[in-house]
Amino acid sequence: MELEYSFCAKYGEVGADGFFAIIGGGLDRINGPQLPVVIPSMAVVMRISVSPEEFQTDHRLRVELFDSCEQRLPLEVEFPVPHTSPIPGEAEREATFSCAICMSNLTFPVAGDYEFRISVDEQLLGITPLYIRLLAAQQEATT
Numbered sequence: 775m776e777l778e779y780s781f782c783a784k785y786g787e788v789g790a791d792g793f794f795a796i797i798g799g800g801l802d803r804i805n806g807p808q809l810p811v812v813i814p815s816m817a818v819v820m821r822i823s824v825s826p827e828e829f830q831t832d833h834r835l836r837v838e839l840f841d842s843c844e845q846r847l848p849l850e851v852e853f854p855v856p857h858t859s860p861i862p863g864e865a866e867r868e869a870t871f872s873c874a875i876c877m878s879n880l881t882f883p884v885a886g887d888y889e890f891r892i893s894v895d896e897q898l899l900g901i902t903p904l905y906i907r908l909l910a911a912q913q914e915a916t917t
């Protein structure tokens with residue numbers, strides 16, 4: 775399996791047809807007014823390609839959130855990857871699986887670098903970075 779892409783958005787969903795809808799996509803940094811920074815709604819949207827050899831095998835997708843000190847935050851999402859069947863006449867073609875992991879009231883205790891680690895069967899496929907910082911006015915008031 776291979777992570778084709780992943781990104782953060784304010785909101786995301788994937789329909790049964792595989793099309794996704796997002797609002798505020800492409801987030802890679804968030805300016806917070808104070809610590810902790812609480813994000814009311816956020817999604818990690820991704821697409822994973824599945825090779826024909828992996829179609830009928832059970833797999834588990836996991837998304838975890840880590841801070842810059844390698845500490846895992848209290849977010850861990852895990853679920854089975856849906857089984858895929860080859861398309862008639864295209865048995866050698868990879869299939870794709872899209873999903874949006876939606877989260878509410880995600881809390882970042884300190885400013886700095888964070889990353890969503892995306893893995894399948896405990897094999898890291900990729901990382902989606904996110905930088906949290908205080909607004910400039912807040913930073914000046916604390917120094």
